[in-house]
Amino acid sequence: MSIIQQIRDKAAILLTGAIALSLIGFLVQDAFVGKSSGLFNSQAGIVGSVNGNEIDIKDFNAKVNIAEQGYRQQGMQSSEMMTQNIIDNIWNSYIQEEVVKSAAEKLGLSLTSKELGSVLFSEDAPQEFKQLFTDQTTGQYNIDAAKTWFNNLKKSKKSEDLKMVDQQLISPMHIRSLMDKYNAIFTNGVYVPNWLIEKMNSDNSSFASVSFAAIPYATISDSLASLKVSDQEITEYVNKHKEEFKQEKTRSVAYVVFDANPTAADTNALINQLNGLKSEFETTTDAKAFVTRNNSTIQFYDWYTIKSKLQMANKDAIGAMPLNSVIGPYLDAGAYALAKKIEIRSIPDSVKCRHILIGVIDPQTGQEIMPDSSAKKLADSLFNAIKGGGNFGALAAQFSTDKGSNMNGGEYTFSSTTNLDPAFRDFIFLKKPGDREVVKSSFGYHIIEVLSQKNFEEAFKMAYLAKRIVASEETDNAAEAAAIQFSGNARNQKAFDEAIKKQNLMRRMADNIREMDFSVSGMPNRALVKWIYENKPGTVSDVFDMGDQYLVAMVTGENKEGTQNALTARIMVEPILRNQKKAKEIIKKVGTANTLENIATAGGGQVNQVDTLRFSDPFVPGLGSEPKVIGAAFNKANLSKVSAPIDGQTGVYYIRVNSTGALSGLGFDVKQQKMAMEGQLKQFAAYSTFEALRKSAKIKDERRQAGY
Numbered sequence: 001m002s003i004i005q006q007i008r009d010k011a012a013i014l015l016t017g018a019i020a021l022s023l024i025g026f027l028v029q030d031a032f033v034g035k036s037s038g039l040f041n042s043q044a045g046i047v048g049s050v051n052g053n054e055i056d057i058k059d060f061n062a063k064v065n066i067a068e069q070g071y072r073q074q075g076m077q078s079s080e081m082m083t084q085n086i087i088d089n090i091w092n093s094y095i096q097e098e099v100v101k102s103a104a105e106k107l108g109l110s111l112t113s114k115e116l117g118s119v120l121f122s123e124d125a126p127q128e129f130k131q132l133f134t135d136q137t138t139g140q141y142n143i144d145a146a147k148t149w150f151n152n153l154k155k156s157k158k159s160e161d162l163k164m165v166d167q168q169l170i171s172p173m174h175i176r177s178l179m180d181k182y183n184a185i186f187t188n189g190v191y192v193p194n195w196l197i198e199k200m201n202s203d204n205s206s207f208a209s210v211s212f213a214a215i216p217y218a219t220i221s222d223s224l225a226s227l228k229v230s231d232q233e234i235t236e237y238v239n240k241h242k243e244e245f246k247q248e249k250t251r252s253v254a255y256v257v258f259d260a261n262p263t264a265a266d267t268n269a270l271i272n273q274l275n276g277l278k279s280e281f282e283t284t285t286d287a288k289a290f291v292t293r294n295n296s297t298i299q300f301y302d303w304y305t306i307k308s309k310l311q312m313a314n315k316d317a318i319g320a321m322p323l324n325s326v327i328g329p330y331l332d333a334g335a336y337a338l339a340k341k342i343e344i345r346s347i348p349d350s351v352k353c354r355h356i357l358i359g360v361i362d363p364q365t366g367q368e369i370m371p372d373s374s375a376k377k378l379a380d381s382l383f384n385a386i387k388g389g390g391n392f393g394a395l396a397a398q399f400s401t402d403k404g405s406n407m408n409g410g411e412y413t414f415s416s417t418t419n420l421d422p423a424f425r426d427f428i429f430l431k432k433p434g435d436r437e438v439v440k441s442s443f444g445y446h447i448i449e450v451l452s453q454k455n456f457e458e459a460f461k462m463a464y465l466a467k468r469i470v471a472s473e474e475t476d477n478a479a480e481a482a483a484i485q486f487s488g489n490a491r492n493q494k495a496f497d498e499a500i501k502k503q504n505l506m507r508r509m510a511d512n513i514r515e516m517d518f519s520v521s522g523m524p525n526r527a528l529v530k531w532i533y534e535n536k537p538g539t540v541s542d543v544f545d546m547g548d549q550y551l552v553a554m555v556t557g558e559n560k561e562g563t564q565n566a567l568t569a570r571i572m573v574e575p576i577l578r579n580q581k582k583a584k585e586i587i588k589k590v591g592t593a594n595t596l597e598n599i600a601t602a603g604g605g606q607v608n609q610v611d612t613l614r615f616s617d618p619f620v621p622g623l624g625s626e627p628k629v630i631g632a633a634f635n636k637a638n639l640s641k642v643s644a645p646i647d648g649q650t651g652v653y654y655i656r657v658n659s660t661g662a663l664s665g666l667g668f669d670v671k672q673q674k675m676a677m678e679g680q681l682k683q684f685a686a687y688s689t690f691e692a693l694r695k696s697a698k699i700k701d702e703r704r705q706a707g708y
Contacts, residue, residue, distance in 0.1 A: 047706040050098035063090050084518040097175050099693040104178040111177045187682040192674050201668045204616040208633040209658040213596040215605035216651040220582040229577045231566040238569050245564040251532050252511040255553040260479035262471045274329040282326045287342050287463035298466040304459035337466035348453035353428045354410040359401035360444035379438045379445035483543040483550035493538045496554045583647040599654050629653050
């Protein structure tokens with residue numbers, strides 16, 4: 001049981017919504033619910049370590065289970081992908097906790113009991129905790145109630161209760177506080193002087209008129225022997241730029257898919273099935289039972305849709321169809337549907353009403369507020385008082401249990417029926433202004449009066465029988481059989497490639513697959529990723545069911561954590577080194593030419609001019625992103641002279657600065673710029689400090705070996 005549930009049970013505090021997971025804080029930051037990981041609970045061992053501190057699998061599983069239970073309590077559905085997200089976030093929380101605690105300990109940072117109390121019992125307390133002790137009448141955080149509950153818990157002899165509070169409330173606050181203090185050491189030192197802002201403004205308002213000779217690298221053929229880039233050259237480049245070529249442990253695969261999507265025959269079979277149901281749908285007197293019995297993917301909605309708000313496919317035909325008629329089958333969002341119009345009437349799109357609610361059930365806790373019979377008697381008594389001239393607003397303030405309206409005379413204006421109780425909705429939208437009655441809803445008894453209704457429009461009550469287009473058993477079996485046959489004939493790399501060629505199949509590739517990834521090329525399948533890491537390069541898989549297709553994969557390679565080798569880095573480094581060699585060839589061709597025109601002629605380029613090139617421009621007109629050219633344009637040494645050759649992104653450039661100047665009237669606000677820059681630097685400092693701690697940590701991830 002989560003600590004939230006215990007507070008619910010023992011403190012008898014009214015909650016708003018289900019927040020069972022929230023107090024875990026960053027321990028399960030943005031996780032999503034998934035399948036229970038209980039199948040791992042009997043295993044012993046670890047899931048990894050951070051700086052030598054091992055993470056016990058039982059402890060890890062317990063946190064995963066708490067997270068899943070919390071989301072299930074909120075009515076959320078489980079899925080394998082959501083479970084994987086929970087696992088990833090909990091793993092990251094262990095890393096964060098360890099690196100933060102270690103860094104804080106070295107600097108003597110801590111969170112004292114007094115500091116904890118000052119946060120927990122103040123308006124700065126975690127919002128989820130405050131909600132548990134918020135007075136439903138005043139909306140204020142009841143600090144005394146929170147203190148009483150906390151003190152009673154500390155006196156408790158139940159170690160499990162205390163452990164749960166520590167794990168789900170105290171520990172997250174502790175880590176968050178230490179991280180805030182650690183970040184403050186860096187962020188509080190951020191300062192941007194005025195002179196720097198003024199210098200930036202001066203630079204950014206500067207402009208230059210330049211002429212340049214541009215000689216593209218494309219003027220030199222890639223086929224020249226002198227441009228060949230060796231593995232040794234790539235390795236030397238990588239070694240000089242190691243930070244840019246760090247790599248994670250990854251693997252790559254080749255794979256073939258066998259499509260199991262619905263065929264034209266499957267679609268025709270569905271259309272024929274719906275046509276066979278059409279006449280019965282038209283004659284039935286119970287449309288709701290009919291669509292339910294026939295497993296419609298669109299549930300019956302027992303209310304009206306205003307004609308102008310119809311959004312489905314074929315809305316024009318639906319609007320024009322006669323009462324009790326059926327149209328279709330028509331295609332709508334991957335399904336074929338029949339539509340039946342079962343009622344037409346005019347309804348308003350906006351209603352003003354007032355009500356007094358005598359609640360029977362608390363909607364937040366489900367507990368009984370008042371016996372049904374007592375609520376009915378009180379509602380009837382109040383209704384008679386109102387009919388006798390009693391003040392509706394005064395009675396609402398005194399008796400209504402709807403705190404959202406009791407202080408404004410019970411009044412509401414509704415322009416949507418979404419989330420309204422059906423009985424309440426039917427009365428205010430279908431009755432007339434001036435009508436008032438006692439109405440029973442799921443919340444209790446309402447004394448309702450319709451005050452006004454606006455914008456009447458024709459509306460329809462519709463029933464839809466819709467069925468998704470799915471592959472038939474024959475289609476699915478055929479795709480699976482083809483995949484099984486391929487897998488059986490392609491048990492090694494040579495056979496895999498030969499089978500692809502023989503059957504004229506598409507060989508697909510997926511690179512940079514990490515060990516704890518959930519999907520491959522956007523296709524969710526954790527079992528496939530596990531298989532990739534459990535087998536050596538050259539191994540061919542059995543068939544994987546990917547939902548609407550079947551897949552056979554072959555492991556093609558692996559990259560170990562560290563610095564990229566020449567083969568991996570070549571795709572990025574080879575163009576850089578080749579362009580460097582081309583730059584030398586271009587400079588050699590230009591030779592001693594010393595005017596832009598002669599340089600362009602010698603190199604096979606052309607001369608261009610930009611009249612207003614700003615220092616802050618990200619691109620050079622006609623050239624694109626060439627930061628070296630922009631820098632040279634504001635180098636005084638190039639004023640009225642041809643510059644030295646500039647090896648740019650796409651070619652070699654020679655420029656001549658014709659003139660420089662400054663734009664006026666730009667209206668810089670130094671104070672605002674200073675504040676904005678300091679804010680950005682603080683955000684960057686907060687992010688980069690944790691990233692630096694994480695990078696320096698010794699992290700050993702053994703989740704896959706532990707069964708995740």
